[in-house]
Amino acid sequence: MSSSDEEESMPSDYEIAQSADPVPIWDLLEPWDLGNEDLQYYGEYKAKVEHHAVERLREDAEDRANNLVLVTGMTPTPLGEGKTVTTVGLGQTLDHIGEDAMIAIREPSLGPVFGVKGGAAGGGYSQVLPMEDINLHFTGDLHALTAAHNLVAAMLDAKVSQGNELNVDVNDVAWPRALDMNDRALRETVVGLGGKSGGTPREDGFLLTAASEMMAVLCLASDLEDLKERIARIIVAYDDDGEPITVDDIEATGAVAMLLRDAIKPNIVQTIEGTPAFVHGGPFANIAHGTNSLIADKAAFGMGDYLVTEAGFGSDLGAEKFMNIVCRLGDMTPNAVVMVASVRALKYHGEDMWPADFDAIEEAGVDAIERGFENLDKHVENLQKFGVPVVVAVNRFPDDTDEEVQTVLDHCRDDLDVKAAESTVFGEGSEGGEELAERVVTEVENNDPEEFSPLYEDEASIKEKIETVATEIYGADGVTYTGTADEDIERMERLGFEEFPVCLSKTFHSLSDDASEKGAPEDWTLEVREIYPSAGAGFLVALTGDVLTMPGLPADPAAADMDIDEDGNISGLF
């Protein structure tokens, strides 16, 4: 999320992007011997890396340092605190101070672009280019996933309406449809109307494509073969006996994998300072794992000694899932974590407000920051439980005073005993990230990777896993199971999914399951109401509270202010 709306003296993200002078992607990647046979171009500044080249980079990684730096954040305000900006800025700065660095981030979903004012390509002087392409159709991955998702839905409904030989229980369909568009009216629908020619009537709904298991599968697959195996396992419905019906059962595996043939190739672009960046995959960080593709990570390890990557929402969501799910499934070890904090978010917690009132936040004083530390402290403490060093990055906004920033830095040093640095990469690019980058390098060099471990073992029971995350990370006293949760767990065990890691879906507005609770809530119990398998991705999703998988447009959508002139120059896209 850009903070351009805070900045009066600076040009907009798009203006900065337009004034940049990127080099053609073939020139950028020539030092890595990535040529015409290895790259699939999308215009002059975007490319996909072909499978054989990804394989070669994986081999190259064996001679590289494989230093993995994860960027995460405290519980953010609804505007975001600059995780992507910090990720891009840190990658650029590591290059700038003489380390070989690569960046890997998620690709934006088109839907939210039109809803709230905010793309997802970083911002200011720490963004990836071309930002307008990346925020719109990019290389078509989201569209390919939408098509793949909906082909499964169409083939399932065709099976139902043409004899239903698989005995699909139309009241136990686990595969809604998907669109990459914020469209509230599609949340809950009835389909199959209009008599026999319209198929079989049933309740249905639409997810945002980023929330589809297809996206999670793409981001966890190691190659095309693994992708196909994962697709085949996805459960789309249950039959009259409660037995799962998979994508393979409806004969869609091959066609779906074919639709994802290009989408699985990682996209590579450059930052505004010319650091190569993978932008690939973008699963939600609540019902899915919330980080870019493993394929991009593995390729990036072959191109630099450092990989800077980010995880969605606060550390209770994206970072926890990165440690407990992604590193487990992808056999990776993080060497340092950067925790993005902001004066704005600290005041938001200190004022204990809900919903966020940004005028009141601006007026709040240093005492509000100090009251807000309990949120930052809990996030830092959580990450330390994984055995990984933490560096706090205070992402400075234009209106932050020196005193405010220093208050945060002092707290980190004096009270938390963690390294911290101010970051002004938004306004200054790598010039604004040197202290942060140096602290990260120091921590990485002093780190013992053997100290890292996920918080639970594969063999722990499903309830033990859920309770570990709830108590250790969220700060809950325990967990209650309501709705179908207990029978869901029985079903998961019967189906042999008990060794899967758990993916808890929870609001990102609070460490707890209540969006209105700020700081570090205590004396509460997590309520889990439903558990279902993402059998293709390889984890169990536990639903808590109401998690929206299809956002809506606000009364005054960002789309209404967007335009393009006759020469193709766009406006209103930030």
Next chain:
Amino acid sequence: MSSSDEEESMPSDYEIAQSADPVPIWDLLEPWDLGNEDLQYYGEYKAKVEHHAVERLREDAEDRANNLVLVTGMTPTPLGEGKTVTTVGLGQTLDHIGEDAMIAIREPSLGPVFGVKGGAAGGGYSQVLPMEDINLHFTGDLHALTAAHNLVAAMLDAKVSQGNELNVDVNDVAWPRALDMNDRALRETVVGLGGKSGGTPREDGFLLTAASEMMAVLCLASDLEDLKERIARIIVAYDDDGEPITVDDIEATGAVAMLLRDAIKPNIVQTIEGTPAFVHGGPFANIAHGTNSLIADKAAFGMGDYLVTEAGFGSDLGAEKFMNIVCRLGDMTPNAVVMVASVRALKYHGEDMWPADFDAIEEAGVDAIERGFENLDKHVENLQKFGVPVVVAVNRFPDDTDEEVQTVLDHCRDDLDVKAAESTVFGEGSEGGEELAERVVTEVENNDPEEFSPLYEDEASIKEKIETVATEIYGADGVTYTGTADEDIERMERLGFEEFPVCLSKTFHSLSDDASEKGAPEDWTLEVREIYPSAGAGFLVALTGDVLTMPGLPADPAAADMDIDEDGNISGLF
């Protein structure tokens, strides 16, 4: 539609495509001075032509011959008679015999690819490459159109559910949603369920993206500015007073145009013999005009002396609309028409069968062919009414006998007095199209472009226009207006749309409005039940019979036989 399923001794379309040796698109286009600044690459073999380069080609066209050859066909069997194959083959052959030729065809819709066994990139040795990319996501145009279409729908429903200040009548919404997927269950739906958070409940449905007015608009726009003006005019609903609500009224014009920024740039690829081909836009030929984009046509005129293009379905649909709508709106004059006939289709009409029985067709004799001539004759006669010379191409299938083919050629020469030639471009490439190409050149050289005229004037009344097409082209005795047709016409006149050309939506299985009637039906009346404006495209759609705008998957969809191996080689896509 490929005829590969007829051919036992030949490799499949995909095998032929894989064995081809295309040149990189930058090398192919170098003779036209199209370089890195003029092209937006999509891999090594696909590119979009940038706006400034299209402008330059338009200027170059002033020094070119601008010979326009339209390929159309008789009433086809459900498998198609090879119009795209003939179009690609004729373009290649014109190059081969020393004329400078370009090709422009529609881009395939993803939906039908999974339903029936057939892509839409030509076939055999007359196909465009890379056929698998073109048949799947290609350069993302269909996906961009889907997003643009659904953004309008989401913004409209957001207006309705957030105060409805425009007084949208939810029972008079003219803008369904769209997907590029054959999905029967989405034909008729109810959306907006689930209480207040889900918006306002109402009936809705989904079109195939190719059937969206957005596609028609893209294909008729002359440039980005014109595109925006057309988008702004699109009518999405009516208010409580029956007044139209446009895309501009819901403030979606700029964002929608922005989404189509790349989609409006024409795509260029090459045929298997290296002739450049535009593949851009793909509107339906019943509720829309059924030909590729005008932008592609105009650019192509700057690159060759001949442009070979095709129109969808039989000449009663695509070609009639090309003459009466596209040439009118785009200020073009066709110099010759190629009418594709096949022994198979002639037997189908001669046997007067419905539905098609391909075993019976194979067994039918020369007498069936002769009885089927009445369909071919009517199509030829119709096209001659526009003042354009007609050449019949007999697209030879492997099992056709010499006697059968000669019977058709003799009939054309002796009974119709039109030029005709056998075409074997599917199996032989340009070697199989020489006679056809030479006859086309002769007709073009002898043609007087002044003789061309559409069948009705702008000033004719709506009913006069409809009746002209019905009686002159379809062979009806007259027209009856049922349903809302009469009040629709009043509304169109009141809204000032009476000078628009008319786009009749009718089955492609018959010259009449009854799919089961073969040959050249007489003594029947066309029933028009509804008329609505495509105000952005600039024509009125008149609905006759049931026209399906969202196909379904068959019981045994082609998708079930598709696959991709671990090296990315696909199978089952023809």
